[in-house]
Amino acid sequence: MKAYVFPGQGAQFTGMGKDLYESNATAKEMFERANEILGFRITDIMFEGTAEELKETKVTQPAIFLHSVILAATSGDFRPDMVAGHSLGEFSALVANKTLNFEDALKLVSQRALAMQKACEVNPSTMAAILGLEDAKVEEICDSIDEIVVAANYNCPGQLVVSGSNKGIEIACEKMKEAGAKRALPLPVGGAFHSPLMEPARAELAEAIKNTSFNTPICPVYQNVNAKPATDVETIKKNLIDQLTAPVRWTQSVQNMVADGATQFVECGPGKVLQGLVRKIAPEAEAMSI
Structure with missing residues (x-):
């Protein structure tokens, strides 16, 4: 098919x-x-x-x-x-x-x-690509942050995009790297799509x-x-x-x-x-x- x-x-x-x-x-x-x-x-x-x-x-x-x-x-x-x-x-x-x-x-x-x-x-915000972490770990880290940060794109195993407030994404990138992500890279986008x-x-x-x-x-x-x-x-x-x-x-x-x-x-x-x-x-x- x-x-x-x-x-x-x-x-x-x-x-x-x-x-x-x-x-x-x-x-x-x-x-x-x-x-x-x-x-x-x-x-x-x-x-x-x-x-x-x-x-x-x-x-x-x-x-x-x-x-x-x-x-x-x-x-x-x-x-x-x-x-x-x-x-x-x-x-x-x-x-x-x-x-x-x-x-x-x-x-x-x-x-x-x-x-x-x-x-x-209205809401200045952004997204970041997270490489090399399990989906569940990314979700757990997002949930632990007080700012708005959510899993936005489940692109393929080991590649997930997160979306949220500028401050939330900044904190998320730090925490993802600490948890062992290969990369936690802010994306050049205009806002927090799919959030x-x-x-x-x-x-x-x-x-x-x-x-x-x-x-x-x-x-x-x-x-x-x-x-x-x-x-x-x-x-x-x-x-x-x-x-x-x-x-x-x-x-x-x-x-x-x-x-x-x-x-x-x-x-x-x-x-x-x-x-x-x-x-x-x-x-x-x-x-x-x-």
């Missing part, structure tokens, strides 16, 4: 999608439609912008979404048995399995990006999701919040809303997809981060990209 997986924030690079735009009429049409919907020429930034311009949340999230979804839409042999996306990538996955249409999903992604940016400005500090964004996104039309998917989506397959529209909506303040359970999602029969994982979007994670989580499965 074939699982298609879609990357999240951090996979962007200058020039992303340019070859698609120039070589495929459908892709060009979708990119131009996106420029109209967003109200600015995101293609100019994707194709020619600086790394700094691409890093702006209002640009990054729609850019990665567009590259992923248009790549899938113009791939000749796109037949997923199951899909999953890492954080933002879950929206790309929901277009791939026909739960959301392209235009509605792009609007949601744009609203999500702006809501997250606002939440970051309680994203609550204002979650509330804003919830309203937008409730007002968007969702369809019955053609195959299950393994959602970040609980790593379980979902085909029920109301369940998918709830999990998508909860995702902003809950951890991304990527390790568990891949493990569950393998348990349910996935033998091949195809990464669809910029970069090759997810392929690397899949190989560490499930070395018995084949991992590739479109």
Whole structure:
């Protein structure tokens, strides 16, 4: 069985999608439609912008979404048995399995990006990558800190990202190193994604999701919040809303997809981060990209 997986924030690079735009009429049409919907020429930034311009949340999230979804839409042999996306990538996955249409999903992604940016400005906060510690030990250390610090991304065994207040992350990094972490590295991000500090964004996104039309998917989506397959529209909506303040359970999602029969994982979007994670989580499965 074939699982298609879609990357999240951090996979962007200058020039992303340019070859698609120039070589495929459908892709060009979708990119131009996106420029109209967003109200600015995101293609100019994707194709020619600086790394700094691409890093702006209002640009990054729609850019990665567009590259992923248009790549899938113009791939000749796109037949997923199951899909999953890492954080933002879950929206790309929901277009791939026909739960959301392209235009509605792009609007949601744009609203999500702006809501997250606002939440970051209200609560200055950050994230850090912890390498070489057991998940349970990372969770135990987070729980011992008085500041807000939580496990945010379960990326693969021995690689977990924590999220929280600036002071909380500083304390966490010290404690993780003392506990034997190989690395405890603050990340260059604008805020504490997938933590309680994203609550204002979650509330804003919830309203937008409730007002968007969702369809019955053609195959299950393994959602970040609980790593379980979902085909029920109301369940998918709830999990998508909860995702902003809950951890991304990527390790568990891949493990569950393998348990349910996935033998091949195809990464669809910029970069090759997810392929690397899949190989560490499930070395018995084949991992590739479109």
